[in-house]
Amino acid sequence: MTMRIFVPRDAGAVAVGADEVAAALELAAVKTGIAVEIVRTGSRGLYWLEPMVELATLQGRVAFGQVTAADASSVFDAMAAGGSHPLYLGLTEQIPWLKRQTRLTFARCGVIDPRSVRDYRAHDGYKGLERALTLTSDEILADVTTSGLRGRGGAGFPTGIKWKTVAQASADRKYIVCNADEGDSGTFADRMIMEGDPFAVIEGMTIAGIAVGASKGYIYIRSEYPHAVAAMNAAIAAARRTGYLGEYIVGSSHTFDLEVRVGAGAYVCGEETSLLESLEGRRGIVRAKPPLPAHKGLFGRPTVINNVLSFAAIPFILAGGAKAYAEYGMGRSRGTMPIQLAGNIKHGGLFETAFGITLGELVDDIGGGTFTGRPVRAVQVGGPLGAYFPRTLFDTPFDYEAFAARDGLIGHAGVVVFDDSVDMAKQARFAMAFCAVESCGKCTPCRVGSTRGVETIDKIIRGERTSENLAVVEDLCNTMKFGSLCALGGFTPYPVMSALKHFREDFGPAPATLQAAE
Amino acid sequence: MRSAYEPWNEARGAEIIAEHDKLEGATLVILHAMQEAFGYVPEPAIPMIASALSLSRAEVHGVFTFYHDFRHQPAGRHVLKLCRAEACQAAGGDALAARAEAKLGIAFGNTTADSRVTLEPIYCLGLCATAPSAMLDGRVIGRLDEQRLDALMAEAQR
Ligand SMILES: Cc1cc2nc3c(=O)[nH]c(=O)nc-3n(C[C@H](O)[C@H](O)[C@H](O)COP(=O)(O)O)c2cc1C
Ligand code: SF4
Ligand code: FES
Numbered sequence: 001m002t003m004r005i006f007v008p009r010d011a012g013a014v015a016v017g018a019d020e021v022a023a024a025l026e027l028a029a030v031k032t033g034i035a036v037e038i039v040r041t042g043s044r045g046l047y048w049l050e051p052m053v054e055l056a057t058l059q060g061r062v063a064f065g066q067v068t069a070a071d072a073s074s075v076f077d078a079m080a081a082g083g084s085h086p087l088y089l090g091l092t093e094q095i096p097w098l099k100r101q102t103r104l105t106f107a108r109c110g111v112i113d114p115r116s117v118r119d120y121r122a123h124d125g126y127k128g129l130e131r132a133l134t135l136t137s138d139e140i141l142a143d144v145t146t147s148g149l150r151g152r153g154g155a156g157f158p159t160g161i162k163w164k165t166v167a168q169a170s171a172d173r174k175y176i177v178c179n180a181d182e183g184d185s186g187t188f189a190d191r192m193i194m195e196g197d198p199f200a201v202i203e204g205m206t207i208a209g210i211a212v213g214a215s216k217g218y219i220y221i222r223s224e225y226p227h228a229v230a231a232m233n234a235a236i237a238a239a240r241r242t243g244y245l246g247e248y249i250v251g252s253s254h255t256f257d258l259e260v261r262v263g264a265g266a267y268v269c270g271e272e273t274s275l276l277e278s279l280e281g282r283r284g285i286v287r288a289k290p291p292l293p294a295h296k297g298l299f300g301r302p303t304v305i306n307n308v309l310s311f312a313a314i315p316f317i318l319a320g321g322a323k324a325y326a327e328y329g330m331g332r333s334r335g336t337m338p339i340q341l342a343g344n345i346k347h348g349g350l351f352e353t354a355f356g357i358t359l360g361e362l363v364d365d366i367g368g369g370t371f372t373g374r375p376v377r378a379v380q381v382g383g384p385l386g387a388y389f390p391r392t393l394f395d396t397p398f399d400y401e402a403f404a405a406r407d408g409l410i411g412h413a414g415v416v417v418f419d420d421s422v423d424m425a426k427q428a429r430f431a432m433a434f435c436a437v438e439s440c441g442k443c444t445p446c447r448v449g450s451t452r453g454v455e456t457i458d459k460i461i462r463g464e465r466t467s468e469n470l471a472v473v474e475d476l477c478n479t480m481k482f483g484s485l486c487a488l489g490g491f492t493p494y495p496v497m498s499a500l501k502h503f504r505e506d507f508g509p510a511p512a513t514l515q516a517a518e
Numbered sequence: 519m520r521s522a523y524e525p526w527n528e529a530r531g532a533e534i535i536a537e538h539d540k541l542e543g544a545t546l547v548i549l550h551a552m553q554e555a556f557g558y559v560p561e562p563a564i565p566m567i568a569s570a571l572s573l574s575r576a577e578v579h580g581v582f583t584f585y586h587d588f589r590h591q592p593a594g595r596h597v598l599k600l601c602r603a604e605a606c607q608a609a610g611g612d613a614l615a616a617r618a619e620a621k622l623g624i625a626f627g628n629t630t631a632d633s634r635v636t637l638e639p640i641y642c643l644g645l646c647a648t649a650p651s652a653m654l655d656g657r658v659i660g661r662l663d664e665q666r667l668d669a670l671m672a673e674a675q676r
Contacts, residue, residue: 012645015660047647185603188644223550223587224643226656264546264585267641281545281571283584299542341647343608348647371609380604416646418608430604434641 002035003079004056008110010043010195011227012188017068018051024072025053031073034080042196044110045350046097048371054092055079063089097347097366102328104316104336105309106189106352109196115234117242120199126244128318132207133252137167140211144314146322148334153179153270153307154382154411154487156333156400162304165294166212169302176208176217177279177298177305180232181263181270183222184383186342186414190308192350193338194221194228197312198235199244202258204311206249207318208304209256217256218298220275222263232260267384267438271486272305274440285440286486307412309338330356333399343380343416344370353398360394363417374419378427378503382411384434385491387498388427407498409491424503428473429457431495435480435488446489449480453496466508470500523557523592530555531563539570545581549588558589594629594636596674599653600662602626602639605646614650614667615639621671635674 007022008014022038029036046052049065053075064075064087071087078085089095103109112119120126132140145160166174178201182190194201205217221229236258239245247255261279263269269278273287276298297303313335317325325335333355339362341348346368363369363379370376378388387408389396396406403410418427432453439447453476460469477493484490504510524530534551538544548567552559559582568578582588600606600615619625622637629636645651648660654670662670 011643011658012648012660015643015645015651015658016648050648182644183642185642186605186646187642188646191644224640224653227658228644261547262550263587264550265587266585278546279543281543281547281581282577283580343605343646343649344610345647350647384604414605414646416605416608422608427604427607430607 002037003029004037004039005079006039006041006054006056006061008043008051008196009040009114009227009231010050010110010192011225012047012192013043013050013052014227016050016066020069021051021053021067021072024069025076028073028076032076032080039113041112042109042114043192043350044092044098045106045192046095046347047349048347049089052089059091061092063092063095065089097349097351100366101352102336102354103352104321104325104328105200105313105338106193106197106350107316108200109193109350112197114196114198114231115238117199117238117244120197124319125199125315126203128315129203129206129244129250131320132210132318133250133254137211137213140207140318141167143318143322144211147313147317147325148329148332149310149313149317149325150333150400151307152309152313152337152412153272154184154409156410159306159310162294162306163208163211165292166214166302166304169295171301173216173299173301174212174214175298175301175303176205176212176214177276177303178205178217178219178308178311179270179272179275179305180219180221180225180228180308181275182225182308182412183267183270184385184412184414186380186383186416187340187412188342189338189340189350189413191225191228193308193312194225195231198232199239200312200315201232201308202235202239202245204314205258206245206256207314208306208311210254212302212304214304215255215257217258218279219258219260220263220269220279221260222269223265229260229262236260267434268440268486268488271488274486275305276303283440285442288485309412328354330354330397330399331401333401337398337410337413339398339413339415341367341415341417344372344419345417346371355399356397358394359389359396359398359415362398362415363394367415367417370417370419372419372421374421376417377420377422378418378424380416380418380427380495381414382409383414384431385409385487385494386411386414387494388424388502389498390502393502407501408494424499424506425457425461428496428499428507429454429461431492431499432457435492439488443483443485443489445480445483446485446492449476449483449489450492452476453480453492460507463508470507473500524555526556526560526562528562528566531560531566535566535570544571545573545578546585549582549585553588557592594633596634596655597636597638598670598674599638599640601641601643601645601649601651603642603646605642606650609649611650611662614662614664617664618667618671621668630675635671
């Protein structure tokens with residue numbers, strides 16, 4: 001019998017040697033003359049174990065990790081002989097880190113061959129589309145609304161309402177746009193799903209097209225993700241070949257086709273209207289709202305623009321899972337969130353779970369603390385526009401409203417861990433500097449305020465008139481917060497002010513100490 | 519990698535434009551294609567793109583300069599990008615960035631005098647769980663440490 005071995009082609013696994021491991025396993029197979037099929041999958045998301053290699057057995061898949069090219073031949077021998085090996089991890093699905101998760105969106109990621117429609121279908125793929133084709137537009141929209149799904153790109157806007165607005169708009173053409181700009185540091189879930197289960201994104205977008213009456217979609221992928229671009233293009237070609245994209249989708253009366261467009265290194269192009277400008281071939285200058293993209297979006301037409309994960313959640317929901325999806329979560333945050341644990345963390349990776357888990361559980365329990373072994377001091381949640389949380393706030397549950405109540409945001413659910421060597425004044429400076437570099441330039445508070453913010457924090461770092469300059473920073477933050485058109489200028493104050501508030505000691509001596517010294 | 523690029527040639531430029539100018543909103547697509555062929559976007563390409571897409575020269579120039587990706591001149595033979603974003607900072611990326619600058623003798627955004635290596639910052643490669651991260655000519659590298667960085671630089675300088 002042919003041995004089936006699975007090696008990720010995910011960029012995160014390739015970056016730590018997965019291609020070399022695949023080649024070495026192939027060589028070992030040739031040497032022994034054993035028939036082997038090596039399937040290149042996505043990643044399961046247990047990145048500290050990457051490259052993680054799996055073998056199909058009668059009991060299910062078993063895993064080995066972290067495998068290097070030098071380990072490949074002994075791992076292969078153990079696989080062939082069913083013998084033991086120091087890197088053996090047991091049944092993959094039983095690895096506690098994976099077993100604790102609720103994988104609805106990421107159920108197939110790392111499991112299937114991301115280029116095979118057949119493999120996708122063998123793992124419940126396209127069931128959502130098949131059902132959607134038997135429903136009316138209103139029924140599809142009702143399912144999306146019932147699921148409670150909120151946009152996973154950051155703002156958390158209810159997806160059902162957005163789709164309904166576009167469905168109700170009348171126009172000669174409508175568009176579906178997938179926001180795959182994923183610029184937030186600490187996030188990689190969009191990349192993973194595009195590389196590991198691209199048909200889920202295609203299926204979600206196709207269902208959106210049917211629901212709102214659009215026949216063309218674009219996926220705007222950042223240029224920093226060449227592997228995701230290749231994976232999406234390969235999947236789109238496969239979907240066309242098998243009748244899942246193009247005219248008369250699976251024999252229905254619907255037409256829907258997709259095109260990948262590649263960004264060009266501008267963070268602000270993740271903002272939806274900037275992204276639309278960029279897709280139209282212009283500078284990524286943010287548009288004033290209204291009009292909303294749902295009314296006047298791409299080329300002035302009604303447009304559904306959603307994050308990759310929002311679309312990828314749709315197949316499960318439309319396959320009869322709307323109620324089940326809504327049963328997970330807390331408060332107004334329904335369903336599961338693919339949380340990304342990153343930075344200085346022992347067990348980093350993709351952890352999909354129901355909303356409600358606390359930050360402390362994520363960092364200490366699941367993440368295992370820092371990989372440097374030093375104490376965790378600060379955690380930035382939600383990318384470069386997200387707040388820094390100290391340990392004292394680790395009881396905050398993962399929920400849009402709970403994070404907002406603590407002057408933070410969950411954004412695209414990236415969690416970046418820092419140990420006690422972090423200098424929070426430097427982090428605050430970086431937030432301002434990043435805003436200055438990435439500002440689209442439309443609003444003065446964002447463009448000029450961020451540059452002044454950098455200069456002022458530099459003075460604080462040099463110890464010049466600390467309390468006066470701290471007041472200047474606070475003023476600048478207020479101006480940016482209330483005078484900016486989009487969240488780049490509007491939310492940069494989150495990392496800055498949280499650093500100041502929770503880690504004041506990193507910004508020079510406090511006024512009280514100064515007085516005492518006099 | 520520069521040897522892989524073609525020298526600027528107007529006929530080739532026109533051909534690239536003709537391949538894409540029927541697309542909706544083609545400007546970025548064409549700029550990317552130009553850079554892929556020539557290694558940068560040659561100045562004479564701008565008016566050609568403008569007239570093909572019925573845009574003003576200023577509009578196309580504005581797009582060209584807005585995006586960080588588009589090069590105004592050829593890069594070195596190898597391009598080494600180091601991630602400077604937060605997750606990589608948390609994992610010790612700043613010290614590695616300083617090391618790269620010191621060893622190559624150039625600041626970020628510059629090319630070595632022998633035009634072998636261009637060193638650039640990049641803001642997140644989506645490899646944040648195996649940080650710090652780098653990219654050498656399109657190849658991704660995670661779990662960067664001093665040893666791996668030195669090996670990358672040696673490779674780039676060859
Ligand atoms: C500066 C900035 C950057 C953003 N970057 C992204 C991004 O990379 N990906 C994303 O999906 N949304 C991003 N957003 C949010 C989008 O504007 C928009 O809310 C989202 O695409 C809507 O999709 P959703 O409802 O599915 O989340 C960004 C917003 C701002 C202000
Ligand atoms: S806040 Fe900044 S990025 Fe956003 S529209 Fe204004 S200038 Fe542009
Ligand atoms: S922050 Fe460096 S790869 Fe994401």
